[in-house]
Amino acid sequence: MPTDYPVSTQRFEDYIRAHAREHELYSETLRAAKAAVDIRLESMNELREQINSERGRYETKDAADMARLRTDERGQRFQERMNIMEQDITAMKGRHEGSRTATIMWIAGVGVFFTLVQILLKFGLPN
Numbered sequence: 001m002p003t004d005y006p007v008s009t010q011r012f013e014d015y016i017r018a019h020a021r022e023h024e025l026y027s028e029t030l031r032a033a034k035a036a037v038d039i040r041l042e043s044m045n046e047l048r049e050q051i052n053s054e055r056g057r058y059e060t061k062d063a064a065d066m067a068r069l070r071t072d073e074r075g076q077r078f079q080e081r082m083n084i085m086e087q088d089i090t091a092m093k094g095r096h097e098g099s100r101t102a103t104i105m106w107i108a109g110v111g112v113f114f115t116l117v118q119i120l121l122k123f124g125l126p127n
Contacts, residue, residue: 059067
């Protein structure tokens with residue numbers, strides 16, 4: 001574009017236009033950065049609201065510790081009762097085994113007695 005201005009004046013006008021364009025681009029950059037920050041802040045606020053709304057739903061650490069302690073105590077009491085029951089069962093088995101052995105011995109003794117009686121009856125009493 002031919003103008004009648006001297007070269008230095010043309011350069012100055014180009015500079016002013018470029019400088020104005022630079023400010024426009026800088027403003028657009030700031031607007032874009034501000035929009036990005038606003039989006040991030042909005043998402044952070046949503047996260048904060050979600051955390052605040054869910055805060056009451058979760059169990060506190062103290063409550064969880066107390067529940068675990070109660071569960072451990074119940075487990076220990078249960079284990080103690082199981083040990084007592086196992087000891088009782090073992091003792092009963094021992095008594096049962098002993099009584100079974102005694103019963104078998106009695107039956108065997110009675111069997112031998114009657115066998116001897118049958119032999120004596122069959123062959124007679126010795127004279």
